[in-house]
Amino acid sequence: MSAVSTGDRPGTRASRRVRLPSRAAGGHSSRAPGRPRAVGYLYVLPALVLYALFLLVPLGQTAWLSLLHWDGLTAATWAGADNYTALLTDPSLRGPFLHAIVLLLFYSALPVALGLLLASALSRFRVRGAAFFRTVLFLPQVLAMVVVGVAWRSILAPDGLLNDALRAVGLDSLTRSWLGDYTWALPSVGAVGTWVETGLCVVLFLAGAQRIPRELYEAARVDGAGPLREFFAVTLPGLRAEIAVALTLTIVAGLRNFDLIYITTSGGPGNATSVPAYEVYHRAFETNEVGAAAAMGMGLTVLIFVLTVTVSRLVEGRNR
Template identity: 90%
Template sequence: MKAPARAAGRYRRRAPGRPRAVGYLYVLPAFALYGLFLLVPLGQTAWLSLLHWDGLTAATWAGLDNYKGLLTDPSLRGPFLHALFLLLFYAALPVALGLLLASALSRFRLRGATFFRTVLFLPQVLAMVVVGVAWRSILAPDGLLNDALTAVGLESLTRSWLGDYTWALPAVGAVGTWVETGLCVVLFLAGTQRIPRELYEAARMDGAGPVREFFAVTLPGLRAEIAVALTLTIIAGLRNFDLIYITTGGGPGNATSVPAYEVYHRAFETNEVGSAAAMGMGLTLLIFTLTVAVSRLVEGRNR
C-alpha cells in the first residue's frame, strides 16, 4: 500500500497543467532538426565572423574587427541603411494599402471580389526569380513602364529606372510593395470576419462614418493581424536577396546593395568570408530586434 500512496502523492504534487517529462520526447525530433539546420550553422557563422578568412587559406584571428567595420565602413553600413529604407515599401506601404483594401472589401459588397483577392495574392505564389525577371523587363529603358508614360504624353518622366542612382532603390521597393500587399489584404480580410458585426452596427447607430468606423472598430480589431503582417513583411524586406540579384545586382554602384546581397558578394565574389559572416550576424540581430519590438508593442497594447 505504500508504493501506490507514494505514486499518488507524486502526481498530486505536480502543478495543474504541468507537462510530464515524457512530453519533451515528442518535441525532441523537431528540436534536433531545428538545432542541426539552424542553430549549428548560426554558431559556425558566429565563429567565422571572428576570423579573417578568404575561404581557401588558413584563417587568422580578427576578434571584433569585422563587427567594428559594420559601424565604420560606409560600404558595410550602407546596405543596412538601404534595407531600412526598403522597409517603407516592404512593410509600411503594404500594411497601409492592405488595411485600406480590406476595409473597403469588407464594408462594400463588390462584384468580382473573390477574383480581386486572388489577383492580389498571386505574387505570393510566384517565385521571386520570376517576379524579378518580369519587373526587370517592365522597368527597362525600353520596357512597358516607359512605353506607357510615352503613350500618355509623359515622356519627360521616362528613365532607366533600375540604372538611375536616385530611382533604382525606390523602383525595387515598389516591386516589393506589389508582392507584399496581397498577403496583407488576405490576412486583414480574415481578421475582419472575426470582428463582431454588432460593433459595426453600434458604431453606425452612433453616427460613425466610414473613417471613424475604421479607426474605432476595424483598426483595434485587427491588431493581432497587423502584428503578423508587420513581422512577415519586415522579415521579407530585410532578407531580400533574389530580387536585388535579378534586377540590379546591387547597382548602379552600390545604390541598391542590401545586407543579404552583400553577404553573398563578399563571401563568394571578393572572398571576405569573415566580413560576410559578421554582416550576416548583424542582419540576424536586426531582424530579431525588429520582430521582438513589434511583438512587444502589440502585447503591451493588448494588456
C-alpha cells in the same frame, strides 16, 4: 431498530470509500494541472534535433567565422571584433543596412497601409468579383521571386513597358532607366516589393475582419460614427493581431531580400541598391571576404530579431 448508523454498516457506499494517499505525503512531487509530463519532451526531441542541426549549428559556425579574417582558401587569422567594428565604421558595409531600412517602408509600411485600406473597403462594401480581386492581389505571393524579378526587370527597362506607356500619354520627360538611375533604382525595387507584399496583407486583414462581431459596427453606426471613425474605433483594434503578423512577415521579407536585388540590379548602379543579404553573397563568394560576410550575416540576424520582437512586444503590451 439497530443502534448502528447506516454509514457504519459494512457493505454500504460509505464503508467502501477509500482515501487515496496524497502524492505530497508519499514523497512524490506534485504537478500543477496542465503542466506537461517529462515524457512530452520526447515527442518534440526529433524536431529539436533537426532545429539544432540545421539552424543552431550553422548559426554558431557563422558566429565563429565572423571573428576571423578568412578568404575561404588560405589559413584564417584572428580578427576579434574587427569585422563588427567595420559594420559601424565602413560606409560600404553600413550602407546596405541603411538601404534595407529604406526598403522596409516599401516592403512593410506601405503594404500594411494599403492592405488595411483595401480590406476595409472590401469588407464594408459589396464588390462584384471580390474573390477574383483577392486572387489577383495574392498572386505575387505564389510566384517565385526570380520570376517576379525577371518580369519587372523587363517592365522597368529603358525600352520597357513602363516607359512605353509614359511615351504613349505624352510624358516623355518622365521616362528614364529606372533600375540604372542612382536616384530611382532603390525606390523602383521597393515598388516591386510593395506589389508583392500588398496581397498578403489584404488576405490577412480580410480574414481578420470576418471575426470582428457585426454588433460592434452596428453600435458604432448607431452612435453616429462615419466610415473613418468606424475604421479607427472598430476595425483597427480588431485587426491588431493580424497587423502584428503582417508586420512580422513583411519586415522579415524586406530584410532578407536577395533574389529580387540579384535579378534586377545586382546591387547597382554602384552600391545604390546593395542590401545586407546581397552583400553577404557578394563578399563571401565574389571578393572572398568570408569573415566580413559572416559578420554582416550576424548583424542582419540580430536586426531581424530585434525588430520582430519589438513588434510582438508592442502588440502584447496593447492587448493587456
